[in-house]
Amino acid sequence: MSTTSAPDQEKNEGVRRPGELNARELARWGWRQLTSMRTALILLLLLALAAVPGSLIPQDGVDSLKADQWREAHTTLTPIYEKLGLFNVYSTPWFAAIYLLLMVSLVGCIIPRCLVYARAMRAQPPATPAKLTRLPDSTTYVTDEEPAEVLAAARKQLRGYRIRKDDDGESVSAEKGYLREAGNLIFHMSLIIVLVAFATGSLFGYKGGVIVLVGEEYGFANELSQYDDFKSGSLFAPEDLDDFSFKIDDFKAEWLSTGAGAGTARGFNSKIRYTAGSSDEKTYDLRVNHPLTIGSTDVFLLAHGYAPVITVRDGEGNVAYSGPTIFLPQSQNLLSFGVVKAPYASPEEIGFQGLFYPFEGTVDGEPVNLMGDIGDGSHAMLSLQGFRGDLNLDAGPQSVYALDTSKANMMSPDETGKAFNLRLGETAELPDGLGSVSFDDVQQWNRVQISKSPGKEWALLGVSLALVGLLGSLFIRSRRVWVRARRVDGRTLVEIAALDRSGGGDTAAVVTGLAETLRGARTQEEKDV
Amino acid sequence: MSDHTWGVLSNQAITAAGVVYFLALLCALVEWSAWQSRARAAVAEKELVGAGAPADEADAPTNPAAAVREQRAALFGRLSLLLTAIAVACHLVALVGRGMAADPNRVPWGNMYEFTISGSFVVAAAYVALHRRLKLSWMAPWVLGFTVVVLMLAVVGLYEPVAPLTEALNSYWLVIHVIAAIIATGGFTLGGIASVTYLLKARFPDAALLARVPDLDNLDRVSYRIHAFAFPVWTFGVLISGPIWAHEAWGSYWNWDPKEVWAFITWVVYAGYLHARATAGWKGKKAAIVALIGLATLWFNFIGINYFSSTSQHSYAAPAAPAVVELTEGASR
Numbered sequence: 001m002s003t004t005s006a007p008d009q010e011k012n013e014g015v016r017r018p019g020e021l022n023a024r025e026l027a028r029w030g031w032r033q034l035t036s037m038r039t040a041l042i043l044l045l046l047l048a049l050a051a052v053p054g055s056l057i058p059q060d061g062v063d064s065l066k067a068d069q070w071r072e073a074h075t076t077l078t079p080i081y082e083k084l085g086l087f088n089v090y091s092t093p094w095f096a097a098i099y100l101l102l103m104v105s106l107v108g109c110i111i112p113r114c115l116v117y118a119r120a121m122r123a124q125p126p127a128t129p130a131k132l133t134r135l136p137d138s139t140t141y142v143t144d145e146e147p148a149e150v151l152a153a154a155r156k157q158l159r160g161y162r163i164r165k166d167d168d169g170e171s172v173s174a175e176k177g178y179l180r181e182a183g184n185l186i187f188h189m190s191l192i193i194v195l196v197a198f199a200t201g202s203l204f205g206y207k208g209g210v211i212v213l214v215g216e217e218y219g220f221a222n223e224l225s226q227y228d229d230f231k232s233g234s235l236f237a238p239e240d241l242d243d244f245s246f247k248i249d250d251f252k253a254e255w256l257s258t259g260a261g262a263g264t265a266r267g268f269n270s271k272i273r274y275t276a277g278s279s280d281e282k283t284y285d286l287r288v289n290h291p292l293t294i295g296s297t298d299v300f301l302l303a304h305g306y307a308p309v310i311t312v313r314d315g316e317g318n319v320a321y322s323g324p325t326i327f328l329p330q331s332q333n334l335l336s337f338g339v340v341k342a343p344y345a346s347p348e349e350i351g352f353q354g355l356f357y358p359f360e361g362t363v364d365g366e367p368v369n370l371m372g373d374i375g376d377g378s379h380a381m382l383s384l385q386g387f388r389g390d391l392n393l394d395a396g397p398q399s400v401y402a403l404d405t406s407k408a409n410m411m412s413p414d415e416t417g418k419a420f421n422l423r424l425g426e427t428a429e430l431p432d433g434l435g436s437v438s439f440d441d442v443q444q445w446n447r448v449q450i451s452k453s454p455g456k457e458w459a460l461l462g463v464s465l466a467l468v469g470l471l472g473s474l475f476i477r478s479r480r481v482w483v484r485a486r487r488v489d490g491r492t493l494v495e496i497a498a499l500d501r502s503g504g505g506d507t508a509a510v511v512t513g514l515a516e517t518l519r520g521a522r523t524q525e526e527k528d529v
Numbered sequence: 530m531s532d533h534t535w536g537v538l539s540n541q542a543i544t545a546a547g548v549v550y551f552l553a554l555l556c557a558l559v560e561w562s563a564w565q566s567r568a569r570a571a572v573a574e575k576e577l578v579g580a581g582a583p584a585d586e587a588d589a590p591t592n593p594a595a596a597v598r599e600q601r602a603a604l605f606g607r608l609s610l611l612l613t614a615i616a617v618a619c620h621l622v623a624l625v626g627r628g629m630a631a632d633p634n635r636v637p638w639g640n641m642y643e644f645t646i647s648g649s650f651v652v653a654a655a656y657v658a659l660h661r662r663l664k665l666s667w668m669a670p671w672v673l674g675f676t677v678v679v680l681m682l683a684v685v686g687l688y689e690p691v692a693p694l695t696e697a698l699n700s701y702w703l704v705i706h707v708i709a710a711i712i713a714t715g716g717f718t719l720g721g722i723a724s725v726t727y728l729l730k731a732r733f734p735d736a737a738l739l740a741r742v743p744d745l746d747n748l749d750r751v752s753y754r755i756h757a758f759a760f761p762v763w764t765f766g767v768l769i770s771g772p773i774w775a776h777e778a779w780g781s782y783w784n785w786d787p788k789e790v791w792a793f794i795t796w797v798v799y800a801g802y803l804h805a806r807a808t809a810g811w812k813g814k815k816a817a818i819v820a821l822i823g824l825a826t827l828w829f830n831f832i833g834i835n836y837f838s839s840t841s842q843h844s845y846a847a848p849a850a851p852a853v854v855e856l857t858e859g860a861s862r
Contacts, residue, residue, distance in 0.1 A: 037804065037807070037808045038808060038810070038811070040804065041801055041804050041805055041811065044797050044798075044800060044801045044804065045797070045801050045819075048793075048794040048797040048798050048801070048826070051790050051793060051794050051797075052794065054785060054790060055787035055790040055794075055834070056787070059785060061785060062785055062786065090785050198783065205781075207780060207781055256693070264693075265696075266693065266694075266695070266696045266699065267696070268696055288696045288697055288699070288778065289696075289697065289699065289700040289702075289774075289777050291776075291777060291780070298776075298780060300778075300779070300780040302779075302780070449779075449780040450780075451780045451781050453776075453781055453782060456776065456782055459782070460769070460772075460773070463764075463768050463769050464769060466764070466768075467761060467764055467765055467768075467769065470760070470761050470764060471761055474757045474760070474761065474803075475757070506750070
């Protein structure tokens with residue numbers, strides 16, 4: 001960042017009141033202020049501060065369900081938060097304002113500094129200051145050597161330094177660590193690459209989730225209508241969806257039965273078959289941490305669960321509902337919740353909601369799910385609450401995972417008001433001759449996330465370059481060293497001084513080290529002679 | 530050795546390390562108190578001699594009793610360092626044992642307890658490693674006190690039995706990403722200790738209690754050098770390996786997940802620290818304060834986010850009945 005301080009307003013003399021600026025001066029003053037180091041620093045800290053609310057308030061873009069729940073729970077704060085955009089902090093204008101100002105400040109600093117650096121690369125080290133001993137780190141000693149000899153030895157010692165060519169004949173001016181500033185510039189320019197790549201990703205990218213049943217007859221084709229949920233950047237167009245489709249042939253999880261992790265699963269593996277565009281069908285083992293890349297789209301395995309196959313027959317004996325029904329897991333052991341809707345059953349609409357126990361065991365008379373591994377299915381149980389009457393489907397779109405029971409009546413297998421508990425292969429009769437419900441089979445499903453983040457390679461390149469630049473700017477020591485030797489009272493007075501230009505360098509050690517070597521070299525020569 | 534024996538060994542080694550750290554802390558405190566009494570004596574002497582006579586602390590004390598005291602202080606200093614080194618070795622055994630106790634064997638940072646003992650190990654080990662290079666002996670009571678307290682909290686409050694990794698954590702990025710986070714956390718903590726000391730010394734320049742502490746320039750330089758080491762490591766951990774792993778496991782490289790946001794906040798604040806050190810008017814005190822704000826955000830991210838935010842994919846404090854249990858849930862940090 002530029003270290004330019006406030007402008008010289010004193011120069012603007014005239015009849016105007018003090019401090020008064022014309023438009024051009026104001027713009028210049030504003031630009032200088034914006035590109036000053038202090039402003040950049042404050043903007044950086046402001047950016048950190050502005051990112052805080054988004055991590056504490058549920059965000060629509062991160063977890064919309066949580067955000068909705070929060071809205072319902074806090075009715076007074078919600079309108080205020082909505083106005084401030086606190087549910088979408090990272091896309092609000094005020095958040096954008098901070099990072100755009102930071103970017104402008106960055107560019108405004110970097111360009112002039114690049115020019116300065118380009119000049120400095122060709123420039124000579126500065127002339128030796130007149131009073132070396134005034135520098136914070138300096139030393140002097142007296143010797144009988146000729147000044148020219150001392151200077152020659154110093155030049156030899158200062159290997160790796162750039163040495164001023166047209167020196168004054170009685171001193172050496174040396175500088176090193178030019179790459180430090182290059183690292184610094186690379187770091188800041190790389191940040192711009194990262195920001196642009198990230199912005200590209202959020203504008204043109206998308207991320208969608210879909211639950212796909214395992215089996216030959218099911219599958220997914222990459223079209224907008226097939227997604228369960230879909231989020232995309234504002235410049236995304238449906239044509240950007242890559243053309244591919246896939247089926248999940250098989251899904252396996254390895255359930256642990258012993259040890260501290262008993263009851264949990266690992267080693268999830270989906271065997272999928274996919275076709276991209278017009279190419280041949282290929283297979284892939286989709287696993288957690290091992291996404292499938294098709295073109296520029298990535299496919300990830302995120303979750304799995306069970307889909308009991310349920311058939312509902314109505315009072316006239318017709319099949320009113322049939323098929324695998326996706327139940328959503330409520331806990332790690334895959335105790336799952338799901339809903340069945342049979343609106344065309346006659347004489348009355350029929351609906352069910354309830355739990356699926358992959359491995360049920362009875363504890364104190366209550367059904368408890370013991371683990372997520374269904375095994376041979378002999379312990380699987382479906383426990384459904386039945387409803388009859390109006391399922392309120394005319395009121396508007398409903399989630400397939402929720403049953404509106406506001407206009408329906410509960411029905412039970414008997415007078416006790418219990419749920420319909422079904423084992424695999426069992427059928428229960430509904431009361432009053434309304435029909436029957438049967439639990440025929442269990443299938444599995446996978447939740448797959450499909451996403452495209454254009455510019456991700458650029459972001460990675462940018463951030464890697466930034467790291468390289470950062471290392472250079474932090475660890476390359478930049479310093480200037482001067483040695484002056486001249487005749488004083490018939491002997492040679494040697495002055496050595498160094499200036500640290502990187503902050504954190506120990507120039508005192510450099511000065512004493514150089515002085516010792518120069519004196520030591522001479523003592524050594526004396527011995528040799 | 531069976532997994533169980535390794536687990537028991539790990540627990541015993543952590544206890545042993547805690548005890549030895551505490552003994553090292555006592556030795557370090559003895560050394561500090563010797564310096565303190567010397568500083569008091571120097572002040573008293575100065576007052577006796579009267580203003581004008583410089584009390585040169587570096588001068589060897591002239592009376593023999595003081596010389597003995599001096600020697601004893603140095604002895605306790607060396608003893609403290611030796612004990613610290615032994616404790617660090619025990620600490621390492623505990624970490625190895627923890628990794629060997631898991632089936633299959635794994636890196637010992639799969640949950641909060643393990644991350645905490647690994648992080649405090651880095652603090653103590655870095656102190657021993659940098660002891661000579663950066664002349665850190667003055668830091669002993671701080672580092673040891675910190676490590677003892679953190680180990681106690683970890684054992685009492687965070688202990689969890691050894692369990693296999695959840696699927697999402699089962700990746701070689703766990704090794705790379707978390708090791709970077711642990712090293713940077715340890716480094717920032719050590720740097721933060723230097724910054725706190727800087728602020729104390731700046732506020733109470735003549736306090737006898739701080740006699741053992743080097744001068745302000747030295748403290749500032751030590752603090753900067755440690756931070757300058759930790760910052761690129763943090764950059765790598767949070768902005769390179771983290772997003773790569775997030776992309777592999779969650780499907781997008783940056784999710785604005787609370788843990789990510791706070792890691793970014795920490796990064797920005799420490800970037801601010803590095804800039805502040807080069808800005809007129811921000812050098813010294815203000816820069817040290819910025820560094821400490823960075824440390825606060827770092828620790829808040831580690832501890833706080835797990836409790837305050839349930840939307841974080843890094844937070845696996847198991848909220849009751851989530852809508853959909855993801856395979857990627859159940860991670861540690």
